[in-house]
Amino acid sequence: MKIVFRFILLAALAALGVWLWLVLFPGPEKIIRKRLTELARTASFSSGESDLARLAAAQSMAGFFATNGEINIDVPGRVQHTFIGRDEIKQAVLVVRSTLGGLKVQFPDIKITVAPDKQSAVADLTVEANVAGDRDSIVQEMKFTFQQTDGQWLIARVETVPTLS
Amino acid sequence: MPAQNPVEQLNGRGLSHVPRWLRIVVIGRNPKVTLARAAVLAVLCIVVFKFTLLHIRVEGISMLPAYQDGSAHFVNQLAYLWHEPRRGDVVSIRLAGVHLMYLKRIIGLPGETVVFVNGRVLIDGEVLDEPYEKLPCDWNLPPEKLGPDEYFVVGDNRSMPSQDHKFGKVERNRIVGKAVL
16 A cells, blocks of 8 residues: 555656646747747737837737748738738738727647757648627638747748638 | 445445435436446547537538528538548538638539539539529639549538639548538
């Protein structure tokens, strides 16, 4: 009985150790997942946003991207845009936030593949965006390419994925 | 010494104030059997609802009139275990995952050529009979040749302009299952 108890205690301690290790030193996948959740939260906004808040959000959004980060949106027959560099991305965010009355962005499905060298990663995800006042949500599959720069995971490229071609 | 009731054995004196009938209703006459039944039920639920039947809720009008906006259905993920998807099947198509999917009908099979002429669908030059399509359609679209692993999917409601409707070629590995119920 004593041995069983010791064994259970040891197993519990080992599990606690693993959990603590994962909390203190999260792997790239966990960090990227967290970054994406933050990105979705930053991209979302409600009506009545002040100019200062809008500017701060745009600045914050641009900060998720690498200096030469690129967004390539290509939905045939609907929209086709490319934004290169933080400044262009910031401007685009400002335009979107001043045009729309509100936006809620979510990533309900995220699939992350980290490169063997752990310096880059690809996140395939579904974007669900609800524009204030619109009943139907916008759904689009996208691919985010991350790269590690100075210990930070930054978005190098965002592109649309054609689910139906 | 009289034999103790299993319920009492398990709970000791802690639940002695709870009426016997209530204990039987909640944990049964034999708690061990109840526990085993609950475990079997839990495993069954996980197998059925995670690996076999996916619960979906339709959002939008692209599958009208067969699938109403807001209606709930199931997708059978094992439907294509023994055979490949067939023409006329309503299938769910995954995006990056299965939390948000498209619900569309297969009209074109691998290797076929699909074309829309004045709202009618032609498969390899032959008009496709579509009894499920009840709303008027006037689409004219260029021919699409499907690859060996591609299906052509489209919604039943083609009353809106084609630009406002999501449809087209989809790879086999994106088809999650067949809509049922």
